[in-house]
Amino acid sequence: MSPPLxxxxxxxxxxxxxxxxxxxxxxxxxxxxPHTIHALIGPNGAGKTTLFNLVSGLLPPSGGSLHFQGRDITGLGAHRRAALGMGRTFQNLRMFGGMTVLENVLTGRHARLPATWLATLLRLPAARAEERAAIARAEALLARVGLAGQAGRPAGELSYGEQRRLEIARALAGEPALLLLDEPAAGMNPTETAELAALLRQLAAERRTILLVEHDMGFVMGLCDRVTVLNFGRRIAEGTPAEVRADPAVVDAYLGARVARRLMAAAEGAA
Ligand SMILES: Nc1ncnc2c1ncn2[C@@H]1O[C@H](COP(=O)(O)OP(=O)(O)OP(=O)(O)O)[C@@H](O)[C@H]1O
Ligand SMILES: [Mg+2]
Structure with missing residues (x-):
């Protein structure tokens, strides 16, 4: 008998x-x-980021339902979902460029901080101890994503790959059970990509769950337990990396998208 799912x-x-x-x-x-690394792939415009926005609560769905940890979250907003244990990064980086690296990570904690803003404002001892703990934790997260020693720099000065890692640290600051990463390896060099894969493996080993969108197929196929393939907003395939890679529908979707892009480029070139 196979084990229960x-x-x-x-x-x-x-x-x-x-x-x-x-x-x-x-x-x-x-x-x-739970505790898997799950990839969402598909050609440009397949609906991957829209799906992330639906899952994280930035967009309301036109239909259907979503359950998280067995609970119906379809009607909940983004803040409630973050407090329940969802963290995300964005395809188009959303750093606060003028804030320091450390401050950016601290903004990711708000969903979990119990002290009221007033207490923080009045500098009550409990709030101060909490703030110190938050800073220590933020520094530990920066070290984890390879940004140790960068805490005081303005985030806007970081390289693109560093900013992507900073976004992951910020998402982790909310202590999410589910981490949603929209193209985390985009703009990274091969060394950074390999380090990112190692970090995500560690996070999964620590019983976090990761859902990621990524175009880097080497990264996806080498890292993920399961892959869902979207095209035109629909699921066209799902399985292990090996199963998905061998699926003719997947090959067709990518080939079709590539041919369409070439035709567009040719048409633009001719115009
Ligand atoms: N806010 C919006 N208003 C109108 N159309 C939108 C909006 N957001 C997305 N779309 C459209 O929905 C479709 C899916 O877009 P989405 O950004 O989800 O694709 P994607 O799979 O993330 O693509 P990519 O790989 O290029 O990031 C596209 O046709 C896009 O133009
Ligand atoms: Mg996208």
């Missing part, structure tokens, strides 16, 4: 989102098992 950490059922008639996510159902 763990209850999913995240489950989408018939999730749908349209933008003025364009159905970006189209009746999508899929599940993320």
């Amino acid at each position: 763990a209850a999913p950490l995240l489950a989408a059922d018939g999730l749908t989102r349209s933008f003025q008639g364009l159905v970006a996510v189209d009746g999508l159902s899929f599940q993320v098992a």
Whole structure:
């Protein structure tokens, strides 16, 4: 007998989102098992970021439902979902460039901080101790993502790859059970990408769950336990990296997208 399947950490059922008639996510159902690294791949415009926005609560769905840790979260906003244990990064970086690296990480803690802003303002001893603990934890997270010693720098001075890692530290500051990473390896050099893969493996070993969108197929195939493939907002394949790589529907989707891009480029060149 095969072992019973763990209850999913995240489950989408018939999730749908349209933008003025364009159905970006189209009746999508899929599940993320706890303590796994799960990739979401697909050609440009497939609906990956839209799905992330639906999962993290930045966008309301036009239809369908979402469950997190067995609880229906379909109607909850982004802050409530963060407090329940979701953290995310963005495809287009959302750093506070004028703030220091450390301050950026601290902004990721607000979902979890128990002290009121007033107490912080009045500098009550409990709030001060909490702040010290938060700073120590933020510094430890910076060390984890390879940014030790950079805490005092303005975030805007970091390289693109460093800013991506800073975003991961900020997301981790909320102590999420589910970490959503939208193209975490984009703009990274091969050394940074390998370090990122090692970090994500460690996080999964520490019983975090990671759902990531990524175009770097070497990274996805070498790292992830499971891969869901989207095209035109629908799930066209799912399985282990080896299963998905061998799936003709996946090959067709990527080939189709590549041909379409070449035709567009040729048309623009001719114009
Ligand atoms: N706010 C919006 N308003 C209108 N259309 C949108 C909006 N957000 C996304 N779309 C459209 O929805 C579709 C899916 O976009 P999405 O950004 O989710 O794709 P993606 O898979 O993340 O692509 P990429 O790999 O290029 O990041 C695209 O056709 C896009 O133009
Ligand atoms: Mg995207």
